């Protein structure tokens with residue numbers, strides 16, 4: 001392994017890695033714009049110039065590999081390479097590059113959405129000159145629309161070509177290009193072909209400056225005011241790692257979070273912009289009850305649960321416990337399904353447990369880099385299946401139709417619908433329908449008791465994605481109103497049926513699940529960490 | 537540090553008769569004391585800066601009938617400046633809110649109605665949908681004014697804006713722009729103007 005000296009630090013590193021990679025792995029900052037760990041090396045921004053002893057000119061750290069030297073040519077008799085990113089010459093180069101980049105830059109940071117996380121700002125502060133020497137007028141380049149989600153502030157672009165390479169290498173759509181020459185250079189789309197691939201939002205993340213912006217986030221907040229919560233996307237079964245950024249208990253944007261086991265640095269636009277629907281959905285504000293004549297009335301959770309328990313107990317007496325059915329949900333967390341399963345099998349004593357989930361759609365897409373948007377739009381189908389011991393709801397539906405099941409407990413959680421196809425007709429045969437769902441839908445309106453719940457941004461739990469990786473999602477906003485989380489509702493139900501049940505926190509529910517269920521054995525809520533865990 | 541020794545020559549006549557100096561001082565006090573009642577003695581700051589001579593010869597003024605006019609650098613109630621066409625100058629950059637040590641500025645931005653008139657100036661594309669200052673929390677430090685890149689927020693000379701409710705002490709965009717109308721010529725008190733909103 002070559003022995004190198006980087007900014008005075010002696011390191012032994014693998015040959016073939018670039019100087020920039022080695023530096024970032026060792027926590028040494030070398031300023032750079034065009035290099036991105038998941039894109040090809042373009043070497044066009046020239047910000048990463050460093051001095052390498054023995055080389056005639058400064059070298060770009062992003063494209064210069066670490067090499068072995070023959071023994072006779074080792075520097076000081078021991079080093080294969082001696083690199084300095086802070087030498088006088090390197091610093092002068094950095095200063096000049098910054099000056100060039102800012103020559104035609106509008107520096108409108110006060111209204112730029114990137115301000116606060118902009119490399120041009122940071123490096124200008126760290127490596128720049130601090131004032132403008134040029135007296136020439138700047139060439140104006142007006143803002144333009146690139147597609148339904150993305151706008152380009154053309155003049156802010158530093159032509160690093162990250163966005164172009166992203167479309168070429170990750171998406172494979174080749175939608176962006178650089179046109180014209182010199183100071184008229186700009187990012188363009190092809191005539192009549194807007195930027196509308198389903199990963200388009202990522203170009204705004206990887207743009208090191210404020211040139212590419214998502215129209216969704218534009219003007220909505222200054223980034224330094226955002227509270228960041230790491231979580232897992234609930235949009236499909238991929239389970240992409242995300243960062244939910246909120247201000248004043250409102251979600252402002254969702255950004256991908258790097259997890260090389262799942263989504264690398266990317267997320268799809270459905271996950272990125274889908275929060276609006278969930279956030280603005282019409283919700284159940286309080287537990288509701290339907291009387292004989294079909295009128296809905298407000299009640300409180302305690303009363304509702306007491307009535308549910310009374311009704312279930314009387315039904316249990318007339319029929320058998322197995323007349324009570326339970327439908328878990330592939331949209332609900334592992335913990336919620338675990339509690340429902342416990343309620344069914346241990347407390348009520350019925351083995352009629354099924355799994356309710358929206359159909360798998362056929363819009364599965366695989367992009368050039370291998371990034372996949374799944375057709376299965378449920379975040380937790382695998383987890384729910386393992387916990388409930390059931391693949392679907394078919395059996396339960398049949399038993400309701402032929403009158404074996406008289407009462408049904410149902411976990412909702414499907415983001416945009418109430419009833420799934422045929423359910424309305426089937427459920428009309430029931431004597432009692434109890435729904436735990438936050439959405440004010442046809443389903444919750446026809447339920448005898450709908451107990452409410454929280455949406456996915458307001459609660460915590462774990463999902464098991466399609467690769468069978470168990471990952472944590474976290475509460476990003478507190479709910480506006482008196483909503484009670486699904487986990488609490490289920491536990492209150494359990495306590496009402498069986499006084500010996502003690503209410504516990506989500507993390508403890510998971511730990512208990514890990515103790516009882518083969519698939520989760522060996523995991524703990526704490527051990528899941530940032531990356532999640534596979535079956536041990 | 538070593539102590540420094542200073543030698544003082546106390547053997548001069550002047551020092552011996554230092555009482556003379558004391559009497560000089562007392563005399564000055566007496567002179568001013570006697571001057572009360574004579575014209576051109578003390579002027580209220582209002583009058584002094586208006587170039588007037590005192591007529592009533594008192595150092596105090598009859599507030600609130602008579603209003604004190606603060607000095608130009610006085611830091612009073614805020615205003616939101618407008619351009620020649622009555623459009624707010626503020627670009628909702630939140631520099632003021634970020635600089636504010638009392639955290640009393642709340643801003644929500646949106647695309648401005650006049651954005652299309654400035655295709656090459658992204659600064660005018662944005663304006664505040666909501667701009668609120670809670671003057672009860674404000675400590676009138678003037679940091680907001682200093683942080684503003686557009687000279688949009690300024691502190692004015694207005695000091696009498698006590699309110700009857702907390703809600704009324706939260707100044708929204710309309711109120712702050714009204715303050716601008718009232719103070720743009722810098723003669724709020726000279727012209728005897730009053731804030732004309734609900735308190």
Ligand code: SF4
Pocket residue numbers: 105106107108109110112113114115116118119120121156209210211
């Ligand atoms: S891209 Fe960066 S430097 Fe340029 S205006 Fe935006 S924040 Fe400022």
Ligand code: SF4
Pocket residue numbers: 156157158159160161162163164187206207208209211212
């Ligand atoms: S738009 Fe952004 S990512 Fe694309 S070339 Fe310009 S600076 Fe780079």
Ligand code: SF4
Pocket residue numbers: 632635636637638639640641669673674675676677678679680681
């Ligand atoms: S004067 Fe100071 S405390 Fe008051 S709003 Fe401005 S920055 Fe905040």
Ligand code: SF4
Pocket residue numbers: 625626627628629630631632633643680683684685686687688689
């Ligand atoms: S008043 Fe000035 S600093 Fe505050 S948001 Fe408006 S332009 Fe920015």
Ligand code: FES
Pocket residue numbers: 031032033034035042043044045046047048049060061062063
């Ligand atoms: S990062 Fe090396 S040239 Fe751009």
